[in-house]
Amino acid sequence: MKQTLKPRFLTLLFFILVMAIIRILNVEKLTSFNEYTPLGAMCMFGGAYFSNKWKAILFPLGMLLVSDLVINKVVYQGKYGVMYSGWYWIYAIFGLITLYSKQILQKINVKNIFIAAICAAVGHWVLADTIVFIGGGTDLRTMLPLSRDWAGLQQCLIQGFPFMKNFLVGTLAYSGLMFGAFELLQVRFPKLAIA
Numbered sequence: 001m002k003q004t005l006k007p008r009f010l011t012l013l014f015f016i017l018v019m020a021i022i023r024i025l026n027v028e029k030l031t032s033f034n035e036y037t038p039l040g041a042m043c044m045f046g047g048a049y050f051s052n053k054w055k056a057i058l059f060p061l062g063m064l065l066v067s068d069l070v071i072n073k074v075v076y077q078g079k080y081g082v083m084y085s086g087w088y089w090i091y092a093i094f095g096l097i098t099l100y101s102k103q104i105l106q107k108i109n110v111k112n113i114f115i116a117a118i119c120a121a122v123g124h125w126v127l128a129d130t131i132v133f134i135g136g137g138t139d140l141r142t143m144l145p146l147s148r149d150w151a152g153l154q155q156c157l158i159q160g161f162p163f164m165k166n167f168l169v170g171t172l173a174y175s176g177l178m179f180g181a182f183e184l185l186q187v188r189f190p191k192l193a194i195a
Contacts, residue, residue, distance in 0.1 A: 008192045011185065012049050013059060015178055016042055020063035027071050036170030039064060040120040043094050044171070045178045047101030048108060048116075051194070057098050061091055089131045093124055113179055117171040125164035129156045 019038040026037075042060045050056035068087065072080055097120045104116040129137075133156040139146045140159050146152035186193045 007189070008194070011182070011192055012046075015182060016046060016059055016063050019045075019174060019178065020067040023067045024070050024074075027075055035166040036173060037167060038170060038174040039094060040097060040117065040124065040167060040171030041174035041178055043097040044101040044105065044113070044116050044120060044175055045182075047098040048105035048179070049182065053099070053102065056102055057095050060098055061094060064091065064094060086131060086135065090128065093127050096127075097123065108179060108183065113175050114172070117168060117175055120171050121164055121168035124167055125160055126157070129160040132156055132160070 019042045023038055042063065046056045046060035050059065068083060072078060072083065100119060100123075101116045104119065105112050130153065133146055133153050137146050137156050137159075138144070139152070139155055141155075146156055182192075
């Protein structure tokens with residue numbers, strides 16, 4: 001028996017692919033708009049709409065991988081090797097965003113999307129900057145290594161806070177686009193809704 005791809009599955013993949021393309025094009029332009037990434041929204045969207053946990057993780061992270069490879073090869077001309085340092089930690093963080101979005105977004109509504117976006121931004125900020133601190137990050141005030149104590153971790157988090165705000169704004173904006181468009185499409189095309 002021949003198995004065909006379902007319209008819902010293809011539409012979900014298309015949405016994630018479009019966000020990956022936007023990410024690639026956005027990085028290359030180097031405008032103020034590129035400070036706002038669709039990555040958090042991509043992971044939330046995958047977590048919310050793919051019923052299979054592995055697909056929910058695999059497709060957003062797969063598009064993150066493809067976009068990272070393209071960005072590194074095309075925009076940065078391979079300056080960082082095949083992948084940037086510590087990429088596996090960042091992918092693990094996005095995997096966690098996908099998994100807890102699957103829980104928070106069991107019911108799709110504005111409140112739950114807002115809660116998931118805040119969790120994504122704060123979680124990404126704290127985890128990513130803690131990894132930077134553990135890896136021996138730099139104190140941007142002195143350009144020396146961060147002190148290996150609570151004050152050093154605090155400084156690392158302070159330095160990352162502006163990026164967290166941008167991550168939150170990007171996640172909220174792209175989530176609004178993705179979730180809003182897909183919910184409208186499900187109304188317009190009932191085949192896209194879960195049976």
